[in-house]
Amino acid sequence: MTIDSIHNGYVIDHIPAGSAMALYTHLGLEKLGCPVAMIMNAQSKRMGKKDIIKIDGDLDLSLDVVGYLAPGATVNVIRDGTLLEKRTLDLPEQLTGVIRCRNPRCITSTERDLPAAFRLTDREKRVYRCVYCEAKYEK
Amino acid sequence: MRHLINILDLTVPEIDALIRRADDIMARPEDYWDACAHKILATLFFEPSTRTRLSFESAMLSLGGQVLGFSEAASSSAAKGESVADTLAVVSGYADIIAMRHPKEGAPIVGASHSLVPVINAGDGGHYHPTQTLTDLLTIHHVKGSFNGLTIGLCGDLKFGRTVHSLIGAMSRYENIRFVLVSPEELKLPSFVKQEYIKDRGIEYIQSQDLESVLGDLDILYMTRVQRERFFSEEEYLRLRDSYILTPEKLKLARPDLAILHPLPRVNEISTEVDRDPRAVYFRQAHYGKFIRMALILMLLEEAAK
Ligand SMILES: [Zn+2]
Numbered sequence: 001m002t003i004d005s006i007h008n009g010y011v012i013d014h015i016p017a018g019s020a021m022a023l024y025t026h027l028g029l030e031k032l033g034c035p036v037a038m039i040m041n042a043q044s045k046r047m048g049k050k051d052i053i054k055i056d057g058d059l060d061l062s063l064d065v066v067g068y069l070a071p072g073a074t075v076n077v078i079r080d081g082t083l084l085e086k087r088t089l090d091l092p093e094q095l096t097g098v099i100r101c102r103n104p105r106c107i108t109s110t111e112r113d114l115p116a117a118f119r120l121t122d123r124e125k126r127v128y129r130c131v132y133c134e135a136k137y138e139k
Numbered sequence: 140m141r142h143l144i145n146i147l148d149l150t151v152p153e154i155d156a157l158i159r160r161a162d163d164i165m166a167r168p169e170d171y172w173d174a175c176a177h178k179i180l181a182t183l184f185f186e187p188s189t190r191t192r193l194s195f196e197s198a199m200l201s202l203g204g205q206v207l208g209f210s211e212a213a214s215s216s217a218a219k220g221e222s223v224a225d226t227l228a229v230v231s232g233y234a235d236i237i238a239m240r241h242p243k244e245g246a247p248i249v250g251a252s253h254s255l256v257p258v259i260n261a262g263d264g265g266h267y268h269p270t271q272t273l274t275d276l277l278t279i280h281h282v283k284g285s286f287n288g289l290t291i292g293l294c295g296d297l298k299f300g301r302t303v304h305s306l307i308g309a310m311s312r313y314e315n316i317r318f319v320l321v322s323p324e325e326l327k328l329p330s331f332v333k334q335e336y337i338k339d340r341g342i343e344y345i346q347s348q349d350l351e352s353v354l355g356d357l358d359i360l361y362m363t364r365v366q367r368e369r370f371f372s373e374e375e376y377l378r379l380r381d382s383y384i385l386t387p388e389k390l391k392l393a394r395p396d397l398a399i400l401h402p403l404p405r406v407n408e409i410s411t412e413v414d415r416d417p418r419a420v421y422f423r424q425a426h427y428g429k430f431i432r433m434a435l436i437l438m439l440l441e442e443a444a445k
Contacts, residue, residue, distance in 0.1 A: 105264050107243040112222045114249060132245025133266060 009034070010061055011076040012053040014088075017041055019070045020051035026065050026098065032057060064092045068099075071126075093120050095128060099137055106133035141442040142251040142258045143435065146269040146305050151312050153438075157273065158280050160434035161427070168201065174437060175204035181234035182208035183226065183250075184261070185217050185241040190403070190425075191261050191270070195238045198432035207234065224253040231255040236440055257439040265301050271402055272305040273435065274428035279310075279359055281427065282398040282420055286313040290356055294321040295363035295383050295408060297328040302402045303363060304332045311336040318344040319353050323379045326369060350383060354392045360385070362401045362408050362421075385409045390416060400424055 015023060020038050029036050034057025044050040051070075055061075066073055067089035077085040097115035101108045108116045108130070118128040118137055128137040143149070149157070164171050180199035182192050187210055196206045209215040216226055223246050231237060231254040239250050240261040247260035247267075262268040276286070283289060291310060293303050297320055307328075310316055318337060320328050327346070337344050347353050354360070365383050370376040384407060385399065401409060401421040413419050 103244065105242075105244050105266075107223065107241070107245040107249055107263075110243060111224065111246075111249055114222075114224070130245070132248055134244075 005081075006054060006056045006078045007081050008058045009054070009056045009078055011078065012055075012066060012070070013050070013074045013076065014044065014047060015051040015053065015070040015073045016047070017049035017051055020053055023051075023053060023066065023069050026069060027062060029053075029055065032059060034059070062098070063087070063089055064095055065098055067092045068095055091120055091123060091126060094118070095120070099128070101130040101133060101135060102138060103130065103133050103135035106130060106135060108132055140251075140254070140257060141439055142247070142254075142260075143269050143439065144247050144251065144258075144260045145267045146272040146309050148269070154273070154276060154309070157431060157434045157438060158277055160437065161277050161430040162281070164430050164433050171202055171433065171437075173203040175199060175202035175440065178202075178204040178235040178440060179233065180204055180206045180208075180436065181230050181237045182206060182210070182261070183215070183230060183237060183239040184208065184210045185212045185215065185223075185239070185246070186262075187211045188240055188262060191240065192238075194425075194428045195259075195261060195270075195432055198429050198436060201429070202433055202436060204235075204436075208238075223249045226250075227253045227258070228255075231258075236436055236443075257443050259435065259439065265299065267305065268302060269305065270428065270432055270435065271302050272309050273431045274424060275302070275306050275361070275400060275402070276309060277427045277431045278400055278420060278424040279398070283358065286310065286316075288315040289313075289358045290317040290319060291359045291361065292319040292321060292350075292353060292357040293328075293361045293363070294350055294385075295365045296326045296369060297322040297363070298326040299366075299369065300363045303328070303361065304336075306361060307332060308336045311340050311342055316342055318342060319357060320344060320346045321348070321350050321353060321383070323348060323365075323383070325375075325379075326365065348382075350385075351389055351392055354389060354397075355394065357393065357397055360393070360397055360399045362399065362405075364406055364408055380407075383408060385413055387412050387416065390418070393418065 037054040039052040041049045071091045074088050095118040100116045108114050117131040119131055121127050121129045182195050184192050199206050212218055227250040236257050238259045238261045239247055242264050244264045244266035246263050251258040260267055297303050365380055367376050397418045399419050
């Protein structure tokens with residue numbers, strides 16, 4: 001794979017340095033058959049250092065996951081060799097099925113097929129609270 | 140579909156309307172004997188709470204309605220592993236309104252989202268218990284005639300006592316309220332509750348570890364249980380417990396028009412000698428719970444019929 005010549009896929013740029021691996025895992029990229037290139041600690045005028053992920057494949061990319069794990073990242077959507085869309089992502093207001101509630105008294109710990117859902121309650125402090133029990137998410 | 144999960148789901152005008160309705164029910168109960176004729180309330184108690192369940196059932200029966208349900212998870216399909224979502228999807232086809240209690244926090248949100256009829260949260264673990272708060276509000280309003288300008292003392296376990304948090308949240312929406320928070324250091328009101336409901340709303344408050352020193356300022360005294368298991372050691376518990384027990388001796392320091400509330404059941408935080416004091420309203424408070432539940436059932440059924 002020539003990392004600069006993606007035909008159909010994504011280039012996730014401006015990932016805070018050190019976050020690419022977590023993104024790789026949470027996006028489930030290891031389960032994909034398509035080529036994925038990761039660039040760590042690239043030079044960035046704006047950020048000093050940054051990570052970049054290039055995905056050569058048409059998948060349903062979860063923008064919530066990217067926004068949550070790498071706020072400020074830019075997602076470039078490439079279709080038929082051209083840049084279709086470029087979006088800078090911020091922390092999503094709602095986060096469903098991405099992180100799990102750690103409160104053992106929460107209904108999401110026992111109810112079948114109930115994806116954990118969180119709401120951003122403080123953007124500045126990056127606080128997410130469980131929609132069900134309202135517990136603060138602690139990493 | 141309108142449900143009641145958290146007391147703050149209700150606006151101040153809605154709470155006012157519920158209180159007016161409850162007052163009217165108390166004054167003219169016969170006018171409501173058939174208000175819910177041919178309607179069914181399902182009480183789904185995945186966790187036992189006899190007091191709350193009986194209050195709901197008595198409320199529905201007094202409105203001329205019928206009740207069905209289960210009083211603990213062991214006697215329900217939940218014991219066979221049925222999810223909250225499935226239970227509510229099924230039972231909501233058998234009833235017109237549901238009161239549900241569950242040990243897990245947030246369970247009524249799941250229940251409501253799968254229900255065909257209004258769901259009332261009758262307690263979800265230590266999380267919310269909006270009909271207790273409505274009961275507290277009706278009691279305060281009945282005794283004081285208004286919510287404005289009151290100094291409200293809350294005493295005991297302010298950290299884990301969620302009825303306390305909900306009551307503070309609900310009362311902080313009225314004019315000229317003052318809070319007096321009395322607890323041992325270990326059981327102080329959590330800072331997020333204090334920030335959101337008291338500081339952010341510019342409400343005056345005092346924090347104290349000594350009930351006697353503040354008792355004379357209060358219009359309302361809301362007592363809660365100080366539970367043994369909240370303390371590190373038995374000595375500490377015994378030392379602190381006594382300072383948060385209300386006795387006739389301490390009550391000499393209080394105003395003649397004080398109203399003493401307690402969500403019940405009480406253990407020993409109010410001595411039984413206080414029961415004879417006209418300022419003790421906690422048993423009446425339990426009775427008011429039925430009337431505000433009647434008003435709530437009527438309101439939700441009316442909204443559902445729209
Ligand atoms: Zn939760």
